Amino acid sequence: MHMINRYGGERLKAGLWHFGLGKIVSAISGFFAMVLIVRLLPISEFAHYSVLTSLVEIFTAFSALGLSHALLRYVPQLYANHYKIALKTFVLNAVFLRTGVLILIIGMATIWVEPFASMINMATFIQALKLYLMVVLLRTTAHFLSQVMESTLHQGIVQFSFSVAALLRLVGMLYLTQLDGAGLLEVIWVEILSDVVSLFILLVGVINLLRKKNLSSNPPQDDKTWLKTNFQQIKHLAMTGYAQHIVGLPFGSNTNRLVGGYLFPSQTMANFGYAQLFYEYIKRYLPAQLLVGLIRPVVIARFSHGRNFAAAAKTCESVVFVNIAIIGAILTALIVGGEQILLLISAGKYGMDALWVLIALMFVLTFETHRLILEMLVQTVERYAILIPSNIILALSIVPAILFFPQLGAVGFPIMNAVTLLACNFLVKKKLASEGYFIASDLNSLYKLSALTIIASIIGCLLEFNGLNWIFATILSVAIFTISVWVIFNKRIISLVNDLLGKETETVGR
Numbered sequence: 001m002h003m004i005n006r007y008g009g010e011r012l013k014a015g016l017w018h019f020g021l022g023k024i025v026s027a028i029s030g031f032f033a034m035v036l037i038v039r040l041l042p043i044s045e046f047a048h049y050s051v052l053t054s055l056v057e058i059f060t061a062f063s064a065l066g067l068s069h070a071l072l073r074y075v076p077q078l079y080a081n082h083y084k085i086a087l088k089t090f091v092l093n094a095v096f097l098r099t100g101v102l103i104l105i106i107g108m109a110t111i112w113v114e115p116f117a118s119m120i121n122m123a124t125f126i127q128a129l130k131l132y133l134m135v136v137l138l139r140t141t142a143h144f145l146s147q148v149m150e151s152t153l154h155q156g157i158v159q160f161s162f163s164v165a166a167l168l169r170l171v172g173m174l175y176l177t178q179l180d181g182a183g184l185l186e187v188i189w190v191e192i193l194s195d196v197v198s199l200f201i202l203l204v205g206v207i208n209l210l211r212k213k214n215l216s217s218n219p220p221q222d223d224k225t226w227l228k229t230n231f232q233q234i235k236h237l238a239m240t241g242y243a244q245h246i247v248g249l250p251f252g253s254n255t256n257r258l259v260g261g262y263l264f265p266s267q268t269m270a271n272f273g274y275a276q277l278f279y280e281y282i283k284r285y286l287p288a289q290l291l292v293g294l295i296r297p298v299v300i301a302r303f304s305h306g307r308n309f310a311a312a313a314k315t316c317e318s319v320v321f322v323n324i325a326i327i328g329a330i331l332t333a334l335i336v337g338g339e340q341i342l343l344l345i346s347a348g349k350y351g352m353d354a355l356w357v358l359i360a361l362m363f364v365l366t367f368e369t370h371r372l373i374l375e376m377l378v379q380t381v382e383r384y385a386i387l388i389p390s391n392i393i394l395a396l397s398i399v400p401a402i403l404f405f406p407q408l409g410a411v412g413f414p415i416m417n418a419v420t421l422l423a424c425n426f427l428v429k430k431k432l433a434s435e436g437y438f439i440a441s442d443l444n445s446l447y448k449l450s451a452l453t454i455i456a457s458i459i460g461c462l463l464e465f466n467g468l469n470w471i472f473a474t475i476l477s478v479a480i481f482t483i484s485v486w487v488i489f490n491k492r493i494i495s496l497v498n499d500l501l502g503k504e505t506e507t508v509g510r
Contacts, residue, residue: 026159027285029166034277036173037187038346043270045184048125050273051261052132052188053280054254059109060140061249063102067094068147069241070234073379075151078226084219086226088210090234091148095206098144106133121262131188138195145202149209157205165198233382240384248391250398251420253279253361256413259398264410272410274342274350275357282330283365286323303380312380313439316373318496321445323369325485328453331362332481336460337474353410360414367421374428377439386431390424448488456481 041049071094078087109116113130114123122129142161149158172190176182222229249255253276260269303312333341338355346354378386397420401413408415429439460477464470486493 025163026166029163029170030284031281033166033170033173034281035345036170036177038274038277038349040173040177040182041184041187043349044266047264047266047269047273048122048128048261049184049187050269050276051120051122051257052128053273054257055132056136056139057254058249058258059102059105059136060143061245063098063105063140064242064245065098065101066238066240066242066245067098068144069245069379069384070094070238071144071147072151073237073382074230074234075148079152082219083223083226085223089227091206091210095144095148099141102137102140106137109133119262120258125184128184128188131185131192135188135191135195138192138199142195142199142202145199145206148206149202152209154205154209157201161198161201161205164201165194168194168197237382237384240388241379244384244387244391247388248394250396251391251394251417255398256401256417259402260410260413263402263405268353268410271350271354272357272413274346275354275361278342278358279361279365282327282362283368286326286365286369309377309381309437313377313437315496316377317439317442318492320370320373321442321489322493322496324366324446324449325489327362327366327369328449328485329478329481331359331453332456332460332477333474334359334362335457336464336477337470340470341474356411357414360411360418363418364414364421367418367425370425371421371428374425374432374439377432377437378428381432381437383432383435383437386428386435390427393427394420394424396420445489445492449485452481452484452488456484 037049038046071091074090075087078090110130110133113126117123117126117129146158146161149155169190172194173187176186176190179186220226227234257273257276260272264272303309334355338358339352342354342358343351375387378384394417397416398413401408401416404412404416429441432439456477459480460473463476464473468476
């Protein structure tokens with residue numbers, strides 16, 4: 001009953017309301033702030049800004065110590081079962097340890113900033129690098145605190161903090177466009193100020209959560225001893241989670257940007273960074289990434305209550321399906337009017353070169369969103385060791401990307417990422433199945449979505465070829481794709497929504 005009260009349909013509905021409203025504000029504000037940054041910064045400064053943005057994930061990974069993995073796994077379980085002392089002690093220890101390690105690492109990077117800058121080809125932008133380390137500290141800490149709030153379904157405070165930060169960032173960038181000579185340093189200062197406000201709001205939220213007198217009116221008898229009893233289990237999960245994260249760190253967009261900053265000419269790096277900005281923005285607002293703060297605690301709480309892996313896997317796979325459908329619509333738009341869209345947003349700075357990278361990144365995103373869901377299921381059943389071999393393989397994908405750079409150019413990096421992700425996702429599913437955690441594959445739906453993407457893109461290109469304005473051709477092609485997906489898969493989409501809201505539904509798949 002307790003689990004139903006805290007992770008049932010009513011609380012999830014409230015979370016979805018806060019979540020939806022907050023994401024609308026942050027998505028719109030974030031998009032226009034991104035556009036202003038692209039237009040404001042010269043090509044050379046934007047190329048270096050693209051490298052700087054990768055530092056957040058790098059420092060986050062090294063300072064994590066597996067604490068995020070443990071927190072995301074056990075906080076929903078503790079909160080669902082009304083633990084009070086265990087929850088408070090666990091969260092406070094995790095926050096203090098993580099923050100201390102992060103400050104230590106950033107302090108070392110600041111002391112040895114010159115060799116660090118040389119490693120990432122930022123020797124002429126040392127002041128910007130020093131300043132951006134403050135963004136890393138603020139943003140990483142805020143993200144960690146947001147995971148505490150999301151794990152207890154307190155979406156209101158999380159989305160409020162992110163929305164305020166996004167609005168402040170947009171206002172700041174608008175102000176910079178009115179100044180003569182504003183550049184990279186000023187952009188970083190705007191990000192620092194917006195992140196300070198976001199962190200303060202989240203800090204207040206966590207303190208209020210842990211100070212609530214009604215956090216648990218009737219905690220379990222082992223409340224005082226739970227942490228000590230389960231410490232070794234928590235430690236094992238944290239260590240394996242940290243290991244799989246670190247070995248997989250050389251894979252993906254952040255390492256690609258760091259290597260690109262050293263390897264690519266400024267124009268190539270700027271095009272690559274521009275495509276990456278869109279990729280990160282799209283990824284952030286896809287359901288798997290967007291709803292993970294809602295889905296993860298619900299799935300973990302339900303699994304810890306009933307140990308029903310099949311139900312958890314079904315929910316997660318349905319989210320992957322919706323993700324792929326949205327990516328199909330985006331791919332359709334890029335194929336039909338992508339070059340004009342990118343030129344319009346960047347005021348003519350970046351076009352076809354960036355488009356090829358962005359299209360390749362959409363295929364990466366298709367497999368990466370599946371990877372995110374697989375990692376969540378692995379976390380749910382506490383089998384992080386499963387990910388370590390495949391993460392090593394993923395990390396090695398950077399090697400052929402570098403070797404084939406003269407032949408493939410920057411687009412070779414996402415191509416290698418996509419191919420490796422496809423293979424590694426298969427390995428993880430196979431390993432889970434061998435341990436009794438089977439995840440069904442819905443290839444039929446994937447084939448249908450691929451066919452709809454191709455058909456809608458061809459129609460859009462033919463319309464444009466026959467003289468229709470590219471804007472209308474793009475809108476019509478995306479509309480054709482979207483309507484077709486709804487007609488064919490509407491029952492499955494409705495079933496997912498009902499499942500997340502805790503309603504009993506008949507399993508429907510086409």
